[in-house]
Amino acid sequence: MVDSKKYLIAFLITAAIFGTAVLASSVLTEKKVEDVRAIENRVALDILSSETQFALLAETSCTDIGPGFLSQELGPLGEKLSYAENQSGFSEEDVDSLKRSYFLLEIKDYLLMKRLTEKCNIKPTFILYFYSTEDKCDDCERMGYVLTALRDKYPDLRVYSFDYYFDVGAIKTLTSIYKVKGELPAIIVNGLPYYGFKSVEELETQIPALKLLKTATGTASTTPAR
């Protein structure tokens, strides 16, 4: 005879394991979303602080601006968002909302960086990078690896990456300012757009200021040139 009670118990235990897994996954994912939001808040605060400091620049000198002037958390934040985008646990709504805030923070940071380079006569050490998650863009993945490797090599290099087709007005304004076409990946270096894949060596040639940045291994050099 079939002991149906045993099947019921086995089913309940299995269902409990599944239920616990769903619950644990949901709690941990929520914690990760909170983690990203907390970083975004810190970046926003960093930017506000930098803007305030910048506003005071008229009364101070460029030499008072230290290396920690700009937020150091934009890079790790981008990595976490990129990871969240590729994981099934995160809700699309959460990722979209986090990405929106991230892109806006990037633009604010970029504007600050730009004003800083103009005001203090610093050679620009930033790259605007446009990629796509909508259409097939094999080179975008390769370009992403190159830019990550470059940022690992030059921790002071600022890479601002934007999802070209993401529905944020500020990104559209940015693409129209630099006349970025949809031929992705695209990067803006020194105000000029470049399309297609570029290797680490090519980018090092494109951005002379990179040579003046400190490398991660500490081989060169000085603070950004004025």
Place this chain on the structure above:
Amino acid sequence: MAEIYSIFLYSSLFLALFFEVFLLITYLEVREEIKLEDLMLAKGPKSFPSVTVIVPCFNEGETVVATVKSILNLSYPKGKLFVTIVDDGSTDNTWRVINKFKHHPQVKLLRKENEGSKHTAVNLALLDVTTDLVGCLDADSFVTPEALRKIVPYFDDETVMAVTPSIKIHEPKGVLQYIQKTEYSWSIFLRRMLSSLGALYVTPGPFSIFRTRVFRELGNYKHAHFTEDMEMAMRMQKNHYRIVNSHSAHVYTVAPNKLKALVKQRVRWSYGFLNNAIDYRAVFFNKKYGHFGMFIMPIATLSAVTSLAMVSRVLVNLASNLWHSLVRFQAVGFSGKFSMPSFDWYFLNTGVMPIVTITALALTILILFFSIRMAEGKFKFSKGLFYYLFLYAFLTPLWLVQSIFKTIFRRQISWR
């Protein structure tokens, strides 16, 4: 399509987990029963029924002598134990080799033309069997001296019609044989649990012992898609003939040591199981057949497909990771590759699928712990366990894909 695949994957995982939980509950239930059995076996048989062991052989000149000697060395009264060796049309020196037993009082020799399947050789020998019990031992297997004494006591129960042994790997060498060693330990545990559930679906060629009347009443072996031992067990279950397992009766078999031979053997087993299951589909979800019909046969059939789905998912993930690593290497070489990233729990995959998979893996390890303890007497971490955990899942598609394909498109397989 992706959603259907995802639902199928989750269902597969649920079923796998359910089966593991079910097995563990069964184990908790039968622990006392196993202890009582061990006490019964320690006392030895109350009586010694006469037994014939049939040894079918085709080109087994190298191993058959050791096989026969292991039977003659069984700790059992000589006058009650007989061996029938059937040379199934060997083209090597088998006939010459087995002739050394020509004058042995317990041994009988038969020779026939090969007809492409083992069952005809066993059936030929069955014609002349007059003993109470009869069994078979493939010519690549060996029994331990105590094996028969650990099987016979089960026949004190009049309802028991067949007893299956615990099969182990003979002197494993190399990765493949070590994997099989752990796999066979798992089978020893599984068969013992199925025995208590009354749901054994195979009476393995190596040393399953039957009451001779089983063959007189239900008929001899059939071709059965080259898996006559599965068909016989299913036929017995369909006719409510009870099969039990003696986990203490040890039989050693020579396992394939080449991938090609292993795949061929497993294609035959899984193809044979699927096709016999189709032939015996009437037992599926039929309450008359208890756990055998309601659960074990359906889940064993379904697991051929679900395990393939789960392994394919792992393989796709591995291929995808490998592809991204290649793209990365192409883009930046080894740049940044060797720098140790700081640990951040954020990057741990905390999706439902990984959590459930890890839980299922933990239960697998727990069952393997009990399996190895049951098979070896005590648990010991071995390289076989390591190989099994990391490699076995990737081997199974090699035979599952073939056997499912051949079953669906009604392609034939060959014995050798």
